[in-house]
Amino acid sequence: MSLRVLTVLPPRELYAEGHAGAISLLVSRVALCDDRIIGRAVSGVPLPGGKFVPLKRGIWPLPQRLNYALSCVHAARHFRPDLIEVHNRPDLAMALSRVAPVRLLLHNDPRSMRGAKTAKERSRLAAKVLVCAVSQWVATCFAEGSDTSPRVEIQPNCVDLSVLPAERPRKKQVLFAGRVVADKGVDAFVSAWASLRHQYPDWTVVIMGADRFGPDSPETPFLTRLRPQAAQADVLMTGYRSHPDVLEAMTEAAVVVVPSRWPEPFGMTALEAMACGAAVIVSPFGALPDVVGDAALLAAPDASGALEAALGQLMDNPALRAELGLKGRERAALFSLEAARARLVALRQAAIAFSRGSVAP
Incomplete structure (x- = not known):
């Protein structure tokens, strides 16, 4: 019944x-x-x-x-x-x-x-x-x-594994997807990339998201300050995108970052990125370490050089990216x-x- x-x-x-x-x-x-x-x-x-x-x-x-x-x-x-x-x-x-x-x-x-x-x-x-x-x-x-x-x-x-996009060749791209707010560490990510970009001219960086969910998300003081910094670092900010679009982007990106300052109570973005086969970097706060297990790199967003080191480690090592991508899919299957x-x-x-x-x- x-x-x-x-x-x-x-x-x-x-x-x-x-x-x-x-x-x-x-x-x-x-x-x-x-x-x-x-x-x-x-x-x-x-x-x-x-x-x-x-x-x-x-x-x-x-x-x-x-x-x-x-x-x-x-x-x-x-x-x-x-x-x-x-x-x-x-x-x-x-x-x-x-x-x-x-x-x-x-x-x-x-x-x-x-x-x-x-x-x-x-x-x-x-x-x-x-x-x-x-x-x-x-x-x-x-x-x-x-x-x-x-x-x-x-x-x-x-995560519903049956609706994920089909696997495809990875771009040399680093993706942030989620709310573009200070708690999510987006500014730390932009700063880290600004110090690395000249070493990796064949890589691109994308920030996908807005302050809120939905196409009518407002401009905020944080976004206003972040935009020129992102532009100077050659970071593309797409604004809000639908959930299917985010999953498509995760399936194409080689690396997905979740650099939250806020202790994430779960970390859905990290789980979806693992399910899509990307190599993932997460912060060591909240529930993120428990969600990713040994299938991701950890880097505190405001620790000097930590995010830069994790990004460089993955961009320099295709075999490590492939290994983490495989581990991530196996980890995501548990959820x-x-x-x-x-x-x-x-x-x-x-x-x-x-x-x-x-x-x-």
Whole structure:
């Protein structure tokens, strides 16, 4: 018997082709055909996973976040699900736990999230809903300061290997793909390339992305400062590109860099780049080292000469690039869609058992 599952997106996520962020893309990827997904109304074509139903806008004279929460409660009571899955909103998960069993999936460090900022709040949350995290790093953040070691299950992100572009000859190209913000270390990458470019005249460098997801991403002070630096270093900045375009670029680039200063809670870009067979360089922060294992080079973006050394090591050594490309594909296969869906089904059953005070399978 299939479960009636209601998936609740964060209010800023858009479940639409060409506008989807990382959470929406992952929800679409793993969703089962009968899952109902709710979130902000979108223009254009919704993502294909599950059945998307836009929330009706609340008419209550309340702050926007409370209107969103009340709209979710109303939708849940109308749908009457067996399980509610809430992404990245601890406060909303707690509110919806009064309606049905809830599974909370954390994609980021919860210590800055409303309803999970303190150890006491997190312990109270873990007593009411089944908490899941995309990495052990996120789970460790959740448990910080607790005397009781709250239960946190791991549900890693995944990649659909069946939709990746066909393998093709690699260009002598280094690619950054993702949000072009300081946290992602893009400026450190540009600076590193500026000091190397004259040694590698037959290589090109591309930055693919913008401040936000979607073609209407705004210009920001960071981008305004970065553009002349990139132009002087002969770095091409393409702006926002769709997810299929990013995967195509990863399949062609010899090297993909993920030089994040911010401790990545998972590192989806690194996983996709490995799946596409590129040689990958990542920073040693957050969950990135756990995701890549021994299939990538590590380089801290602000450590003097570290990023330059890693780039030079790969550009000088085609055999090493090929070795890391092969290891990366093998590593990415551990995060397959099939494994993710099996884990999803098991955790859904565990969440329902948890809400009943039973021992989960």
